[in-house]
Amino acid sequence: MRRALAALGLAAFLACAADAQTISGGGGAGGFTILAQAYPNTSITGVTTEQNVAAVPVPAGSMGPNGTLRVTLLLSMTNNANNKTAFVRFNATAGATTGGGLATTVFTSVASAQTLTIARNTGITNSQIALNTLQTPFGSGTSQATGAIDTTQPAWINIGIFPAVSTDTITLLGYTVELNQG
Numbered sequence: 001m002r003r004a005l006a007a008l009g010l011a012a013f014l015a016c017a018a019d020a021q022t023i024s025g026g027g028g029a030g031g032f033t034i035l036a037q038a039y040p041n042t043s044i045t046g047v048t049t050e051q052n053v054a055a056v057p058v059p060a061g062s063m064g065p066n067g068t069l070r071v072t073l074l075l076s077m078t079n080n081a082n083n084k085t086a087f088v089r090f091n092a093t094a095g096a097t098t099g100g101g102l103a104t105t106v107f108t109s110v111a112s113a114q115t116l117t118i119a120r121n122t123g124i125t126n127s128q129i130a131l132n133t134l135q136t137p138f139g140s141g142t143s144q145a146t147g148a149i150d151t152t153q154p155a156w157i158n159i160g161i162f163p164a165v166s167t168d169t170i171t172l173l174g175y176t177v178e179l180n181q182g
Contacts, residue, residue, distance in 0.1 A: 032068075032178040033179050033180075033181075034176060034177070034178050035056055035057070035157075035179050036177045037174075038054065038175060039174040040053065040175075041173055041174075042054075043170070044161050044162055044170055045166070045167070045168065045169040046167075048162060048163065048165065050097040050160040050161070051161060052097050052159070052160050054157075054158070054159040054172065055094040055095050055156050056156065056157040056158075056159075056177045057094070057154060057155075058090075058151065058155040058157060058179065060151075060152060060153050061151070062179060063151040063182065064121065064125065064181050065123050065124050065182060067121045067125075067151065068119070068120045068121075068182060069117075069119045069120075069179055070116065070176075070177070070179075070180075071088050071102075071116070071117040071119075071159070071176070071178075072117075072176045072178075073113075073117075073175050074112075074172075074173040074174040074175070075107070075112060075113050075161070075171060075172060075173060076111060076112045076171045076173055077107055077110065077111065077163070078163065078169050080108075080168065081109055082164050082165040082168050083163070083164035084106070084161070084162075084163045084170040085104065085105070085106050085164070085170075086103075086104075086107070086115065086160070086170070086172075087103070087104050087159065088101075088115075088117045088157065088159060090102050090128060090155060091155065091156050092149060092150075092154070092156070093156060094158070096158045097158070100158070102117055102119045102128070103131075107170075117130055118130060118131065119145075120182075121151060125150060125151045126149065126150040127146070127147070128147035128149060129146055130144065130145045130146075130147070131144055157177050159172060
């Protein structure tokens with residue numbers, strides 16, 4: 001009898017509708033959505049001008065007035081005193097190596113680095129602000145970057161890298177681009 005009641009109770013429990021709920025992650029106010037994550041292992045050597053190594057689309061309307069983009073880069077490079085530079089740009093054009101600069105980071109005397117760039121819409125969909133990339137993800141800086149990309153239209157996160165000396169190498173090992181709709 002007990003088994004029959006237990007089985008009946010279990011069957012009734014399993015037959016009940018369950019409401020799903022987001023604990024974390026996802027888009028909107030609930031968390032961040034990964035727009036792109038890749039490990040391209042793309043090296044630049046032999047040139048001393050910015051080369052676009054990744055272009056990530058930001059769909060039209062996906063970034064609301066209070067939306068946020070997070071861009072994390074993992075890089076390796078020739079460990080010497082010469083400059084190696086990484087750019088994060090927010091443009092209306094894929095592959096852009098000018099304009100829309102959210103962050104510029106120059107590396108010297110390191111073999112690897114990870115950076116975090118956080119860009120936010122400023123309460124409207126065509127104005128952004130970002131703190132210049134910090135090699136440690138939280139801190140303070142002396143410069144801010146501003147943008148005027150209309151996020152109601154398609155846009156792009158463009159990642160560019162280059163060494164200052166053509167015999168040096170800088171490599172984009174991996175990147176993650178995340179979006180909170182806001």
